[in-house]
Amino acid sequence: MGNAVLAGIHHVKFPVADLARSRAWYERVFDLTPSMEFPDGGGVVRGVGYEPVGPGVSICLREHPVAARGIAGFDPVSFAIADQAAAEAWVARLDALGVAHSPVIEASLGWLVVFHDPDGTEIHLYTVAEHGIDHGDRPGYGRRVAG
Numbered sequence: 001m002g003n004a005v006l007a008g009i010h011h012v013k014f015p016v017a018d019l020a021r022s023r024a025w026y027e028r029v030f031d032l033t034p035s036m037e038f039p040d041g042g043g044v045v046r047g048v049g050y051e052p053v054g055p056g057v058s059i060c061l062r063e064h065p066v067a068a069r070g071i072a073g074f075d076p077v078s079f080a081i082a083d084q085a086a087a088e089a090w091v092a093r094l095d096a097l098g099v100a101h102s103p104v105i106e107a108s109l110g111w112l113v114v115f116h117d118p119d120g121t122e123i124h125l126y127t128v129a130e131h132g133i134d135h136g137d138r139p140g141y142g143r144r145v146a147g
Contacts, residue, residue, distance in 0.1 A: 017068045031053070080126060
């Protein structure tokens with residue numbers, strides 16, 4: 001099995017109902033630069049890939065209305081941010097862009113900011129820095145697995 005190990009995440013692909021609308025939103029919110037387009041057999045662009053926005057973080061969008069409806073309200077990925085100060089900076093950025101969001105949440109391990117894309121997909125920004133507070137006894141919060 002030697003080399004059968006994961007090396008990281010190549011990209012995260014979000015299904016979207018309206019590619020033009022979602023491109024505008026994702027490019028504005030995450031300051032994305034398109035690097036690839038994916039046309040269908042008729043030449044209509046149905047997907048777009050972006051330059052990485054951080055180490056190992058590439059975002060792609062694919063027009064797929066059924067899948068977009070299917071994950072509305074769900075968080076398929078949590079993007080890593082540094083710490084509580086970064087969470088506060090994201091709150092300020094989202095406010096400036098007029099994007100509705102949660103306050104900075106004291107989550108299971110670190111701090112978290114939650115907002116939604118135009119299709120209702122939940123986007124999580126979760127800190128790498130941990131706060132050290134055990135919320136394992138609260139419903140909906142994670143708890144460490146005994147080893």
